[in-house]
Amino acid sequence: MTNPAPSPAPSLPVSLSANPVLSSWIRFSPERQVMVSPGKVEIGQGIVTALAQIAADELDVEIGRVQMIRASTAGSPNEGVTSGSLSVQQSGRAIRHACAEIRQIFLTAASDQFGVGIDALDIKDGTISGPGNIRTSYWELADRISLDRDATPGAVPKQSAKRIVAGNSVQRLDIPDKVFARPRFIHDSALPGMLHGRVLRSELSAAKLTGLNEVGARAIPALVAIVRDGDFAGVISATEDGAESALNALRKGANWTAGETLPDENGPAEWLKAQPSETTVIDRRTAPASSEKQRTIRRQYNRPYIAHASIAPSCAMAQWSGDRVHVWTHSQGVYFLRADLALVLKLPLENITVEHMEGAGCYGHNAADDVALDAVLLAKAAGGRPVRVLWSRADELSHAPFGAAMTIEIEADLDAAGEIVDWRHSIWSNGHTARPGRAAQPALLAATELQNPFPRYIATNPPQANGGGADRNSVPSYDFPSWRIECHRLLTMPIRTSALRTLGAQGNVFAIESFIDELAAERGEDPVAFRLRHLSDERAKDVIRIAAKRAKWKPDRQTGRGWGLGFARYKNTGAYCAVVAEVEGAEDIGVRRLTIAVDVGEAINPDGVINQIEGGAIQATSWVLKERVRFDRTRITSNSWSEYPILRFSEVPEVDVELIERPDSDPLGAGEAAHGPVTAAIANAVYDALELRIRNLPITRDSLIAAMELST
Secondary structure, three states, X not given: OOOOOOOOOOOOOHHHHHOOEHHHOEEEOOOOOEEEOOOOOOOOOOHHHHHHHHHHHHHOOOHHHEEEOOOEOOOOOOOOOOOOOOHHHXXXXXXXXXHHHHXXXXXXXXXXXXXXXXXXXXXXXXXXXXXXXXXXXXXXXXXXXXXXXXOOOOOOOOXXXXXXXXXXXXXXXXXXXXXXXXXXXXXXXXXXXXXXXXEEOOOEOOOOEEEEOOHHHHOOOOEEEEEEEOOEEEEEEOOHHHHHHHHHHHHXXXXXXXOOOOOOOOOHHHHHHHOOEEEEEEEEEOOOOOOOOOEEEEEEEEEOOEOOOOOOOOEEEEEEXXXXXXXXXXXXXXXXXXXXXXXXXXXXXXXXEEEEOEOOOOOEOOOHHHHHHHHHHHHOOOOOOOEEEEOOXXXXXXXXXXXXXXXXXXXXEEOOOOOEEEEEEEEEEOOOEOOOOOOOOOOOXXXXXOOOOOOOOOOEXXXXXXXXXXXXXXXXXXXXXXXXXXXXXXXXXXXXXXXXXXXXXXXXXXXXXXXXXXXXXXXXXXHHHHHHHOXXXXXXXXXXXXXXXXOOOOOOOEOOEEEEEEEEEHHHOOOEEXXXXXXXXOOOEEEEEEEEXXXXXXXXXXXXXXXXXXXXXXXXHHHHHOOOOOEOOOEEOOOOOOOOOOOOHHHOOEEEEEEOOOOXXXXXXXXXXXXXXXXXXXXXXXXXXXOOOOOEOOOOHHHHHHHHHHHO
């Protein structure tokens, strides 16, 4: 008889392992508050509320006592970047473990003080009580207990059945300020003595500044300074109107070189395939041939460059004091931004403080980091006064990084019965991240414009262990016998790319789920049944079954109306999501309804999860129906809302979400789970409605006409 394998030794959650000192996460204030300091930041996903719920539960305090501290390099844990739907998975687990250990530390101290067993003590709203009316609290004991100690792996958080706050739809902590217009966004904030800055950039891609006549700008009364360093130029003014006027005057006096040639907008797939690239085999599965290949089906799917289209353009504030600088930013990674600022400024890290403030709208790497360097460079000429820099709408839609265009080819070998015997998936795309702090050279725009410039950073892909980039969700969730997945990352970057929400997952899920529908149609098999037949993961099957049932899959065919299905598990390790889309239309497509089933494991705040799924579904609908970066051979042309339209309120579909509760499972991030399935579901519904297979996004009148021409 063999002995069972020993249980693995307990370990700390990844963020707590990287930042083990308990006091860096939790402290107790004299005002009887619990101060929680995560390294993740609020960008509209409701993370401050979910993390507060976790802390309240583990410490047995009312959530109103929990104060969430904005991330800052001055003292917050370094949790890298807030991205990838990992905030609850990483920060939430760290806070849960830290609070569980701190609770035990305080109970032990109270037990020693009163001479009673820990099991005889109880905690309610931070007050520790026991037999004989003994009573103390976290705050009374805080002066005697140092949390400047490392966390240990043995702490045991509460079982899910004993959690009171987590699992309930607590009102979001950040919403009241936003509803009542109290300054919370960086755009609405002002520092004492603040000046206003603007930066001059050419519409032409990578143009060089060859001449600058400053006379007109210097005539503006509120002007404080004109700053120039190589191709970087900007103005500082005492007023915002003055900054705009000085910038306009400076623009009239600027001369630029011709810049770089951009790709042909009408042939992105051909251009992507023709560029030098780095090829990586992402995954390979082999199996003994069970049946002989009879034929091969090959399809190509394309996603355009997509802008972040943040509702408010990027903004930052900076202030110098001697050789030290303080930066306020809506960057998603304050420590990473600090690392790049240190490279550009040639300063030690400890001379730079980067503090997060909320920005009005972005999931992904927009220009938040770029505008921070702009503010720092301008503030050097401000005599110690803070400078606020705001990009324009045209700046944001022209110079911020875009989500990368993608061309995806999928081939399937079928046997005589039409069953899949082999699957091949190839991707051509720029890299999907050029965030700061990842390399020996900075990734910030102004760094390439200085008199002594840094080279332009070529976007890379995160490793598969972190979810991948262009290859994210390229490995099928389905049980195919063999496959080969490969990615060709472009080594050139005339159009600047970085992380857009979901990275490559939206494009890959669109391609896979569209192709799955095409294969089901070849067999005359129902798309739901076809998927279920190729899945062994019961949680995957559950979301598909529940979405289909909730949507009453599938109603009788109606003229001009169709239904389509899309499914994915985000990053193959995160949340499960299935979507049924109902569309209607002929010349233009309207999405009437999205029915969604999602499994995120333990849902800390169910309403927050549903909000994230709804928001992601609406954003994906906008991508699918409207969004595409436009350009000619010299510049980005979609630099206004009229040229880069997004979904209007009148076009928003009804979104119906069913959340599958699994309180005993680890929590999984929800923010990016819906995008790929929604994209595929809409495309599949268009085929159901019009018998037109759209393989090139977005689905516009032009793409419908092109599909009609191909089908005739």
